[in-house]
Amino acid sequence: MSLLYGNAVVGQSGGPTSAINATLSGVIRGAYEAHGAGIIEKLYGMKNGIEGFLREDFVSLFEIFDTPEKLQTLETTPAAALGSCRRKLKDHEKDADTFAEILRIFKKYDIRYFFYIGGNDSMDTVLKLSRYAADHDFEMRVVGIPKTIDNDLMATDHTPGFGSAAKFVATTVKEILRDVSVYTMNAVTIVEIMGRDAGWLTASAALPLLSGGMAPDLIYLPEKVFDPEKFIADVRAALEKHPAILVAASEGIKLANGHYVGEGTDSRKVDAFGHTALSGTGRVLEELVKDEIGCKVRSIELSLPQRCAAHIASLTDLRESVEVGRGGVLSAIAGATGVMMTIVRDNEGGEYSFHVGTADISKIANEIRRVPDEYINAEGNGITAAGLDYLAPLIVGEPYIEYENGLPKHFVIE
Amino acid sequence: MSLLYGNAVVGQSGGPTSAINATLSGVIRGAYEAHGAGIIEKLYGMKNGIEGFLREDFVSLFEIFDTPEKLQTLETTPAAALGSCRRKLKDHEKDADTFAEILRIFKKYDIRYFFYIGGNDSMDTVLKLSRYAADHDFEMRVVGIPKTIDNDLMATDHTPGFGSAAKFVATTVKEILRDVSVYTMNAVTIVEIMGRDAGWLTASAALPLLSGGMAPDLIYLPEKVFDPEKFIADVRAALEKHPAILVAASEGIKLANGHYVGEGTDSRKVDAFGHTALSGTGRVLEELVKDEIGCKVRSIELSLPQRCAAHIASLTDLRESVEVGRGGVLSAIAGATGVMMTIVRDNEGGEYSFHVGTADISKIANEIRRVPDEYINAEGNGITAAGLDYLAPLIVGEPYIEYENGLPKHFVIE
Numbered sequence: 018m019s020l021l022y023g024n025a026v027v028g029q030s031g032g033p034t035s036a037i038n039a040t041l042s043g044v045i046r047g048a049y050e051a052h053g054a055g056i057i058e059k060l061y062g063m064k065n066g067i068e069g070f071l072r073e074d075f076v077s078l079f080e081i082f083d084t085p086e087k088l089q090t091l092e093t094t095p096a097a098a099l100g101s102c103r104r105k106l107k108d109h110e111k112d113a114d115t116f117a118e119i120l121r122i123f124k125k126y127d128i129r130y131f132f133y134i135g136g137n138d139s140m141d142t143v144l145k146l147s148r149y150a151a152d153h154d155f156e157m158r159v160v161g162i163p164k165t166i167d168n169d170l171m172a173t174d175h176t177p178g179f180g181s182a183a184k185f186v187a188t189t190v191k192e193i194l195r196d197v198s199v200y201t202m203n204a205v206t207i208v209e210i211m212g213r214d215a216g217w218l219t220a221s222a223a224l225p226l227l228s229g230g231m232a233p234d235l236i237y238l239p240e241k242v243f244d245p246e247k248f249i250a251d252v253r254a255a256l257e258k259h260p261a262i263l264v265a266a267s268e269g270i271k272l273a274n275g276h277y278v279g280e281g282t283d284s285r286k287v288d289a290f291g292h293t294a295l296s297g298t299g300r301v302l303e304e305l306v307k308d309e310i311g312c313k314v315r316s317i318e319l320s321l322p323q324r325c326a327a328h329i330a331s332l333t334d335l336r337e338s339v340e341v342g343r344g345g346v347l348s349a350i351a352g353a354t355g356v357m358m359t360i361v362r363d364n365e366g367g368e369y370s371f372h373v374g375t376a377d378i379s380k381i382a383n384e385i386r387r388v389p390d391e392y393i394n395a396e397g398n399g400i401t402a403a404g405l406d407y408l409a410p411l412i413v414g415e416p417y418i419e420y421e422n423g424l425p426k427h428f429v430i431e
Numbered sequence: 432m433s434l435l436y437g438n439a440v441v442g443q444s445g446g447p448t449s450a451i452n453a454t455l456s457g458v459i460r461g462a463y464e465a466h467g468a469g470i471i472e473k474l475y476g477m478k479n480g481i482e483g484f485l486r487e488d489f490v491s492l493f494e495i496f497d498t499p500e501k502l503q504t505l506e507t508t509p510a511a512a513l514g515s516c517r518r519k520l521k522d523h524e525k526d527a528d529t530f531a532e533i534l535r536i537f538k539k540y541d542i543r544y545f546f547y548i549g550g551n552d553s554m555d556t557v558l559k560l561s562r563y564a565a566d567h568d569f570e571m572r573v574v575g576i577p578k579t580i581d582n583d584l585m586a587t588d589h590t591p592g593f594g595s596a597a598k599f600v601a602t603t604v605k606e607i608l609r610d611v612s613v614y615t616m617n618a619v620t621i622v623e624i625m626g627r628d629a630g631w632l633t634a635s636a637a638l639p640l641l642s643g644g645m646a647p648d649l650i651y652l653p654e655k656v657f658d659p660e661k662f663i664a665d666v667r668a669a670l671e672k673h674p675a676i677l678v679a680a681s682e683g684i685k686l687a688n689g690h691y692v693g694e695g696t697d698s699r700k701v702d703a704f705g706h707t708a709l710s711g712t713g714r715v716l717e718e719l720v721k722d723e724i725g726c727k728v729r730s731i732e733l734s735l736p737q738r739c740a741a742h743i744a745s746l747t748d749l750r751e752s753v754e755v756g757r758g759g760v761l762s763a764i765a766g767a768t769g770v771m772m773t774i775v776r777d778n779e780g781g782e783y784s785f786h787v788g789t790a791d792i793s794k795i796a797n798e799i800r801r802v803p804d805e806y807i808n809a810e811g812n813g814i815t816a817a818g819l820d821y822l823a824p825l826i827v828g829e830p831y832i833e834y835e836n837g838l839p840k841h842f843v844i845e
Contacts, residue, residue, distance in 0.1 A: 033610050065615055095606050101613040184837055188742055191838050195510040196447050196739040200517070201479055206735075228838035317734045321620075325610040328602055328743055331837065412837035423598055423745065423826035424605050424642035 020350070021156060023129030024059045025051075026075070029164075030066035030135035030142070031103070033096035034178030035185075035327040036338035037164045038428070040134050041098060042088045043342020044162070045078050048130075050343075051350055052079065057130060062430070066102035066135070067142060071115070073122060076430060087428060092335055093418050094427040095327035097134075105138045109149050116149050123150070129157045130349050134342070136165040137383060140357050144378040147355035158349035161357040161378055162341050166324045168217035171384045172376035173359035175217075177341055178324075180334030180411035183221035185326040186210055187412060189319060190233060190265060191225040197261040198231075204313040205252055205262045205306050208233070209299030211323050213269040216240050216388045218323065221408050222265035223400035234262045239269035240388045241397040243278055248302070249309045251398050256312070268298045278302070328425045332414025337371060344373035357381055369410035434764070435570060437543030438473040439465075440489070443578075444480035444549035444556070445517070447510035448592030449599075449741040450752035451578045452842075454548050455512060456502045457756020458576070459492050464757075465764055466493065471544060476844070480516035480549070481556060485529070487536060490844060501842060506749055507832050508841040509741035511548075519552045523563050530563050537564070543571045544763050548756070550579040551797060554771050558792045561769035572763035575771040575792055576755050580738045582631035585798045586790035587773035589631075591755050592738075594748030594825035597635035599740040600624055601826060603733060604647060604679060605639035611675040612645075618727040619666055619676045619720050622647070623713030625737050626681040630654050630802045632737065635822050636679035637814035648676045653683035654802050655811040657692055662716070663723045665812050670726070682712045692716070742839045746828025751785060758787035771795055783824035 027044045029037055044060075051057040060078045063070040076099075082088050091098060109116040122128070133143050143161035150157045163170050166182035190208060197206045210219040216238025226232035234255040237243055255262045270278045279298035299316030306314040341358040348356065356375040363370040392404030400408075419426040441458045443451055458474075465471040474492045477484040490513075496502050505512060523530040536542070547557050557575035564571045577584050580596035604622060611620045624633040630652025640646035648669040651657055669676045684692045693712035713730030720728040755772040762770065770789040777784045806818030814822075833840040 029613075033613050065613075068615070094609065096609040097613045100615070103614070188838055189736055189740070191841070192509050192739040192741060193735055195508065195841055195843075196735055199443075199447050199479075199511045199515040201482070201514070224836075225838060228836040229841055229843065231843075318732065320731045321607055321610055322603055322736075325606040326603070327606060409836060414837070415834060420829060422638070422642040422823060423828070424602055424639060427605070427609055427643055429609075429643065429645075 020056055021129050021158065022056055023127045024061065025057045025130035025132065025346070026061040026063055026070065026126070026128050027078070027132040027134070028063035028066045028070060029097035029099045029101050030133060030139040031101060031165070032136070032324060033101060034164050034166050034324050035095045035181040035330045036178040036334050037096070037134055038094045038098050039092040039335045039338035040162050040164060040177055040342035042092045043339035044132050044346055045082050045088060046339065047343035047346025049079070051346055056350055061126065061128070062099045065100035066104065067106065068102040068104050069100065070122065071118060081430060090419060090426055090428040092339060093327055093330060093416050093425065095325035098428060098430045106142050106145050109145060119146065120149070120153055120155060123155060123157060130346070131157060131159045132162060132345055132349070134162045134164055136163065137170060140170070140378050140381055141383060143357070144355060158352070158354040160345045160349045160353060162345045163357055164338070166218060167212055167215055169215035169385045169387070171381045171386050172357065174362040174371070175360055175411055177334065177338035177360070179217060180331035180337070181327070182218055182323050183224070183408060184331040184412035185323055185329050186218055186221050186319060187224035188329050190222045190263070191228065191231070193317065194225060194231050194263055197263060201260055202313065203256055203260045205264065205310070207264045207266060207299045207302045207314070207316040209266055209268055209316060209318045211319065212239060212267040214239055214385050214387065216267045219265055219267040220388055220392065220400050220404055221412070223405060224408055224412060227405060227409055233265040235264045235398045236400055237264070237266045237270050237398060238388055238393060239267050239271060240393060242273050243270040244273065245305055249305065252306060252310060264302065266298055266302055270298060328418060330416055331412045332416045333411055335416050340373050348375055355379070434470055435543050435572065436470055437541045438475065439471045439544035439546065439760070440475040440477055440484065440540070440542050441492070441546040441548070442477040442480045442484060443511035443513045443515050444547060444553040445515060445579070446550070446738060447515060448578050448580050448738050449509045449595040449744045450592040450748050451510070451548055452508045452512050453506040453749045453752035454576050454578060454591055454756035456506045457753035458546050458760055459496050459502060460753065461757035461760025463493070465760055470764055475540065475542070476513045479514035480518065481520065482516040482518050483514065484536065485532060495844060504833060504840055504842040506753060507741055507744060507830050507839065509739035512842060512844045520556050520559050523559060533560065534563070534567055534569060537569060537571060544760070545571060545573045546576060546759055546763070548576045548578055550577070551584060554584070554792050554795055555797060557771070558769060572766070572768040574759045574763045574767060576759045577771055578752070580632060581626055581629055583629035583799045583801070585795045585800050586771065588776040588785070589774055589825055591748065591752035591774070593631065594745035594751070595741065596632055596737050597638070597822060598745040598826035599737055599743050600632055600635050600733060601638035602743050604636045604677070605642065605645070607731065608639060608645050608677055611677060615674055616727065617670055617674045619678065619724070621678045621680060621713045621716045621728070621730040623680055623682055623730060623732045625733065626653060627683040628653055628799050628801065630681045633679055633681040634802055634806065634814050634818055635826070637819060638822055638826060641819060641823055647679040649678045649812045650814055651678070651680045651684050651812060652802055652807060653681050653685060654807060656687050657684040658687065659719055663719065666720060666724060678716065680712055680716055684712060742832060744830055745826045746830045747825055749830050754787050762789055769793070
């Protein structure tokens with residue numbers, strides 16, 4: 018395979034994370050290396066993902082990021098500096114015009130490298146574009162670089178962005194544990210954590226156990242059927258031990274009939290992708306405890322900060338997020354296309370280390386990786402030592418963050 | 432006045448903050464100095480405030496904190512390490528037995544110094560105890576040391592604990608601003624911030640303006656009557672300028688008829704002090720925007736982390752919190768009693784500095800300090816430059832925080 022010379026474009030799609038800009042920085046760093054080698058001439062940034070691409074709304078990333086300091090600030094800036102979109106490409110048979118337009122833009126700008134940072138839906142876009150380009154004899158490399166706080170993509174040990182979200186969740190739960198422990202009366206606090214189909218983020222609420230020994234009394238993941246009667250019995254049993262009970266529950270826990278617990282209060286809403294938008298799981302559990310037990314109870318929804326609290330990002334996650342971006346460029350130069358970058362854990366059991374790999378996207382897109390049984394206790398209300406072993410290294414380390422007038426400095430692309 | 436020799440006791444009361452343990456550390460530091468001078472023999476810590484005092488549930492703080500490192504860890508540990516309570520003493524005429532019991536305990540343990548760290552209700556306890564001891568010819572010094580994230584105590588420039596809460600709010604709002612700015616469609620995000628009667632914490636949502644230039648489009652405080660029609664007009668006008676609108680609203684905003692906006696969804700609840708417990712302000716505004724404008728809208732309640740997110744504490748706040756604790760001990764030794772420690776701002780306009788002062792509690796207890804008109808814009812939906820000038824120095828600086836397995840280390844008194 019010969020070297021492919023031309024320009025590159027990178028975009029960000031789907032919900033933001035605290036680490037998606039670290040991956041953008043990694044792509045820019047990799048592209049600079051390829052630029053130095055004479056392979057990539059220009060690196061375009063598409064504004065608002067594929068939507069901006071179709072509008073030819075490009076910025077020149079080599080011009081914007083002309084010093085290492087700017088890249089460092091970018092790496093600790095939450096959300097998507099290039100903007101994002103929720104658009105998912107249809108099959109090219111059903112939307113031939115859009116695909117023809119994309120190919121026209123590839124040719125117009127001599128774009129030979131397409132990097133798309135996103136979640137499951139973005140990987141689907143990468144798969145379709147790589148196949149379309151190949152079918153139309155346009156030589157190019159299309160690489161997907163994963164991100165999601167949900168950690169639910171196949172083929173990778175974990176996803177960039179998850180470690181920082183997990184560190185936020187674990188830190189906040191640890192702080193809430195201190196807060197709720199100050200009173201002597203019986204009180205139940207329910208923390209609702211993001212995760213529609215997979216309970217990885219909720220499981221990370223158990224991590225304070227490795228840092229001081231306290232953890233939520235009860236943890237409920239979507240992987241196990243949620244039984245309200247068992248839940249009330251669990252809470253009663255916990256109250257026998259001490260007065261302040263902390264419950265961590267995933268927004269996506271479901272009843273035996275398949276309905277989300279969170280459907281109880283809010284009407285069933287559907288987002289742009291046809292996913293059910295959930296809210297109110299914590300409130301439903303709060304009402305349940307109030308009705309059945311009658312003690313003081315409150316619920317806390319961790320909400321958006323789970324995906325944007327970059328001030329408490331995991332250094333491990335940010336480093337890996339940079340490396341999958343950089344590795345995506347280097348893999349593409351080496352010939353990879355239609356692939357998703359992955360993180361490979363080197364040595365389970367020993368000291369944690371990782372390397373970057375690739376996986377065939379056709380085997381990944383639209384599938385969900387759930388928390389395995391071995392990470393969930395037999396009662397279905399806690400995390401096992403094996404689960405803690407898996408999660409623990411992902412939240413380690415604190416990045417250097419520059420503060421400006423008391424607040425973390427962010428890099429904003431106008 | 433001659434020196435008063437004997438033992439000391441310290442307690443924490445009311446809702447926790449991220450800085451109340453820094454004040455406890457300051458009391459311990461001050462007591463160590465007095466111990467070195469032969470004035471204070473022992474420093475007792477009462478568990479769960481006055482409730483633990485009445486149970487004679489004491490710990491020996493010189494024994495627990497026998498190294499400077501332990502005090503440093505305590506200073507960045509959120510919530511009340513000694514535990515807290517919500518108990519407010521009645522007037523001694525109405526509850527003579529309790530006051531007699533307290534005096535008995537003072538005598539039994541030769542307690543000559545009583546330090547109580549808390550909010551408005553705790554200062555009331557200090558006032559009653561200092562008067563009761565004086566009336567019963569028991570020479571002692573009773574000193575209140577303020578804490579509240581609400582910043583609503585009289586006589587002090589600001590309250591210990593406020594700066595850290597404000598830094599959490601401003602940081603989180605800044606991060607949410609980045610998050611909501613990634614999409615191009617119209618969307619309104621409403622952030623509900625604590626503050627029943629005073630809007631200080633909500634006002635601090637404006638601080639990102641001084642760090643990068645972005646801030647919420649609209650800010651509503653309890654100090655101004657909330658007009659739903661004006662609110663909808665404000666949101667519409669903001670949407671004319673850009674698609675992603677951020678609204679910061681205090682939980683305590685009220686309608687012209689005197690009812691809380693948050694009463695709209697939740698039934699009116701009353702806490703142990705007879706205060707109305709609010710929730711749902713953000714949800715009411717969310718429904719209002721949905722009904723009247725119809726664009727995408729969501730609400731976020733910042734909830735408990737506002738008072739316990741010690742990992743993003745303000746160094747300025749923690750230093751001041753230590754100093755009011757330490758200063759409380761030194762003032763008591765010098766003869767002060769029935770006073771609350773205050774923070775005095777030295778030089779408004781110039782570089783920020785402070786010193787510790789005292790104020791007569793009888794002029795403070797049960798009063799509320801509200802955000803003055805000069806800090807709120809004429810429209811009643813934003814913060815003035817004068818308000819930003821007041822708030823800005825209070826969030827400056829980041830403390831050193833020790834991490835253990837990726838999470839902030841806390842000091843727990845068993």
